[in-house]
Amino acid sequence: MxxxxxxxxxxxxxxxxxxxxxxxxxxxxxxxxxxxxxxxxxxxxxxxxxxxxxxxxxxxxxxxxxxxxxxxxxxxxxxxxxxxxxxxxxxxxxxxxxxxxxxxxxxxxxxGDDDDDASTxxxxxxxxxxxxxxxxxxxxxxxxxxxxxxxxxxxxxxxxxxxxxxxxxxxxxxxxxDTVRNSMLTGLPLMLLVVAGVTWLVTRRALRPVEGIRRELAAITASEDLGRRVPEPDSRDEIARLARTTNETLTVLEASVDRQRRFVADASHELRSPIASLRTQLEVGEAHPELLDVPGAVADTVRLQGLAADLLLLARLDAGERPGRAAVDLGALVREEVSQRAADRIPPEVSVADLGPLEVAGSRGQLARVLGNLLDNAERHAERAVAVSVRADRGDVLVEVTDDGAGVPEAERDRIFERFVRLDDARSRDEGGAGLGLAIARDVVSRHGGTLAVGTASAGGARFTLRLPSAGREPAADGG
Incomplete structure (x- = not known):
């Protein structure tokens, strides 16, 4: 049944x-x-x-x-x-x-005794x-x-x-x-028929919206049109809540599919430029070896390799990959990342506080990637100075990366963490990057139970604030 x-x-x-x-x-x-x-x-x-x-x-x-x-x-x-x-x-x-x-x-x-003189x-x-x-x-x-x-x-x-x-x-x-029993035996089947009929009709009426939801979901599955929504009844019962939850799920699914499609389209577009440039240089070099731009080919290859690594990391993050739980000294990691940039256009100045624990739990490689992306972004937009500070703050480890550039407009402070978003569209792709660094940084930090926000530095540039829970303290949110 x-x-x-x-x-x-x-x-x-x-x-x-x-x-x-x-x-x-x-x-x-x-x-x-x-x-x-x-x-x-x-x-x-x-x-x-x-x-x-x-x-x-x-x-x-x-x-x-x-x-x-x-x-x-x-x-x-x-x-x-x-x-x-x-x-x-x-x-x-x-x-x-x-x-x-x-x-x-x-x-x-x-x-009894009939003697007149006798007593009772x-x-x-x-x-x-x-x-x-x-x-x-x-x-x-x-x-x-x-x-x-x-x-x-x-x-x-x-x-x-x-x-x-x-x-x-x-x-x-x-x-x-016998009369009562016979009356019950006669009336019981009739009453049961009435109960069965009324229950059938009431249940049919109550489940009618469910059938409408099922038909619409079947149509959405057949058409693959995630823009459609199931009908929501006017009642405030469980079926109405089911319809609303279904529509919310469809909205999230539609946004996820759209984001995935945009990601694929943007990734294809970003990969096309270095591949096309590299192919052109190799074809020219094959026909005219004396005209081969080896440094340019190497630069395009490096850029292509970095973009492929970024796309691979985003794919792993989207798949729900959880970071490790190893203890990472964030102060030492910052010094290491800064020391590798001594020959950069603007070598960053680093300030690491010695007070309080600076260890966090997570993946050393992914956190190094976050710091590298923040330093790259700061150096790209700075005029003359980039500064990095690390300190303990109320059970967390706080890292701040500042520059003296133009800063980030307040209306764009959430948008810059989206994938393939660049506010400096006037710059060339070689200088401006693919727009994945900050998106990767926020996703990695979120999965480590921390936060990444942008504000205004004292010098007028951008201040990126990275906050991670200290090792041994439970994260405030599960980033998985």
Whole structure:
């Protein structure tokens, strides 16, 4: 059964069926118990009436046993012998003995003393204890029926213990129980059909938006058009939240695909220039060896190699590659990167604080790449000075790279970290780079649990602030 509607309807029907069955059984048990107690009370009244007559000294022959068909009576002595029965009682069960013929030798209560001078005749005593009850049958005048019997004990004035068994018919109880049971058996299937139908219709209406979402997703899959969105119902239930979440996922997926497409297009465009230049130089060199520009070919090759390395690193970052957790002395790493730039156009000045730990956890190679990209960017835009400082700051290690160039306009401070973005479009590609350095730097820093931001230096140029958590302290955010 693959339909949610069918499963919901079946489940609701089963639950209601179990609940109604349990409730019906409880009603029948309560009804049967109440009617049985009522019959028992009638039987007790009849038994006490006969017992009262015997306690007052009435003989067995003088007993008024009432309606034998309604309340059959059987009287037994303390030895279990039958001493009196109702007229036309042919068989009985549930009273302790099935005998219906009185024993001739049983003691007979004597009538009271008629002497005028005598005092009030002695009387027996009826037990006030709760009588015993039992279900049984009785055959009266050829008709057998079920009865509820009550057994009441008494002691005659001659100290003879007798037990009066009187019954009350259970026909009314059985008829009422049968009527209720038949009504339930008739109404239960109808009620279950109503429950199943209503559940089917309600579930169908509730799941209609889900079917609309499914159809639209199938259409998006078939058309590969991530600009489409699934319909969002006006309700505020789980289905509406599902539709909104689906649309948010489609928006993120569309942006990711667009970014990937732009990345591929930009990468192809960036690779085309050095490859074309290198090919041209090699073709010229092949035809005219004396015109071969070897330094230019080497420069194009180096540029092409660097671009390929940048693209490979971005691909690994996009694939979710996590950095290592080795301890890296950021102060020593900064000194090492600066020492390699002594022959640059503007050798950077470095200031490393000796106070506080300067170790961070991560990949030494990737962090060196970040520092190199920041230094390259600062040297490219500086007029006369580039400075680097490293210090501990509130459990973090803070690295600042500043220059005295034109700085970064405030409106462009987020955009410069996007891939293939260059604010100095007027520069040549050889001087301006491919626009991947800062994008790589921010991605690497983010995956190390740190931040990279740009501001304004005191000299008016750009200040890039790199903040990384010290080794041994958990990163503030997971950059994976």
């Amino acid at each position: 693959r339909s949610v509607r069918a499963r919901a309807a079946l489940g609701a029907t089963l639950v209601v069926a179990v609940a109604l069955t349990a409730a019906g059984l409880a009603v029948l048990l309560v009804l049967r118990g109440n009617l049985t107690d009522r019959a028992g009370l009638e039987a007790e009244v009849a038994a006490r009436e006969v017992a009262g007559q015997l306690a007052l000294g009435a003989t067995y022959a003088e007993l008024e046993l009432g309606d034998e068909e309604t309340h059959p009576v059987q009287v037994t002595d303390e030895e279990g012998r039958v001493v009196a029965v109702s007229k036309d009682l042919e068989a009985v069960s549930g009273t302790g003995t099935a005998e219906v013929d009185p024993v001739p030798s049983a003691p007979v209560p004597s009538p 005749p002695p009387r027996g005593e009826v037990s006030s204890d709760q009588p015993d009850f039992a279900n049984g049958t009785a055959t009266v005048d050829g008709e057998t029926a079920d009865y509820r019997f009550a057994s009441v004990e008494l002691t005659t004035d001659e100290d003879v213990t007798l037990t009066v068994h009187a019954g009350a018919p259970l026909a009314a109880e059985q008829e009422a129980v």
